[in-house]
Amino acid sequence: MTGFLMAGAGTAMAGDGAAWTYAGDTGPEQWAKLTPDNFACAGKNQSPVDIKGAVHAGLKPLKMSYQAAGNEVVNNGHTLQVNFAPGSTLQLDGAQFELKQYHFHAPSENHVNGQSYPLEVHLVHADKDGNLAVVGVMFKEGAENKALKALWPQLPKEANTKNALAAPLSAASLLPAKHAYFRFSGSLTTPPCSEGVRWLVMKDPVTVSKEQVAAFESILHHANNRPVQALNGRVIVD
Ligand SMILES: [Zn+2]
Numbered sequence: 555m556t557g558f559l560m561a562g563a564g565t566a567m568a569g570d571g572a573a574w575t576y577a578g579d580t581g582p583e584q585w586a587k588l589t590p591d592n593f594a595c596a597g598k599n600q601s602p603v604d605i606k607g608a609v610h611a612g613l614k615p616l617k618m619s620y621q622a623a624g625n626e627v628v629n630n631g632h633t634l635q636v637n638f639a640p641g642s643t644l645q646l647d648g649a650q651f652e653l654k655q656y657h658f659h660a661p662s663e664n665h666v667n668g669q670s671y672p673l674e675v676h677l678v679h680a681d682k683d684g685n686l687a688v689v690g691v692m693f694k695e696g697a698e699n700k701a702l703k704a705l706w707p708q709l710p711k712e713a714n715t716k717n718a719l720a721a722p723l724s725a726a727s728l729l730p731a732k733h734a735y736f737r738f739s740g741s742l743t744t745p746p747c748s749e750g751v752r753w754l755v756m757k758d759p760v761t762v763s764k765e766q767v768a769a770f771e772s773i774l775h776h777a778n779n780r781p782v783q784a785l786n787g788r789v790i791v792d
Pocket residue numbers: 555556657658659676743
């Protein structure tokens with residue numbers, strides 16, 4: 555997931571902190587060294603991970619209440635992100651988490667049993683204290699995705715630009731029919747890689763066409779997945 559959400563949609567263009575990339579001298583292996591603010595990138599509870607060996611804990615399906623409140627899409631040079639007005643919520647751990655934004659990674663950041671997917675969406679939620687919960691959904695190659703069909707023509711082609719959406723979008727259309735999921739503790743997958751993020755990755759993928767993945771890649775011009783990080787003893791439950 556991307557880390558600038560707390561700055562709010564209106565300042566997403568400002569670009570704070572040291573420049574970072576997905577390759578080369580400012581790539582993932584260097585993130586922790588780019589600025590002291592990125593110390594957590596060298597931490598022990600980092601994301602993404604390869605999801606395997608889940609311990610069965612009888613997790614109940616996730617409960618969301620999503621509204622059509624996505625109102626703009628931003629190209630920040632690192633990803634393409636839809637920002638949400640308040641009103642879409644996730645119930646978790648007896649608290650209410652508000653959907654702030656969702657954004658995409660191609661190829662996927664998390665893996666499942668060693669498998670990468672062509673695309674992953676991260677739905678980023680925060681509770682009233684700023685604790686983060688991210689719902690990940692994998693896209694496997696197949697039929698055209700109807701939710702992406704509405705969004706893709708509106709993606710801003712230039713970095714550091716944004717478009718107002720023609721009609722408000724709900725994140726509900728990105729979810730698989732069944733809400734069974736894996737859960738683990740992790741981090742932001744971009745600098746400053748802050749830990750303590752509740753990760754919830756849906757077990758069932760949805761589909762995306764080869765053409766839709768290619769269209770995303772042609773706008774971003776580069777892969778935007780951090781490599782998988784060591785679990786370091788963390789337990790994944792389902
Ligand atoms: Zn992400």
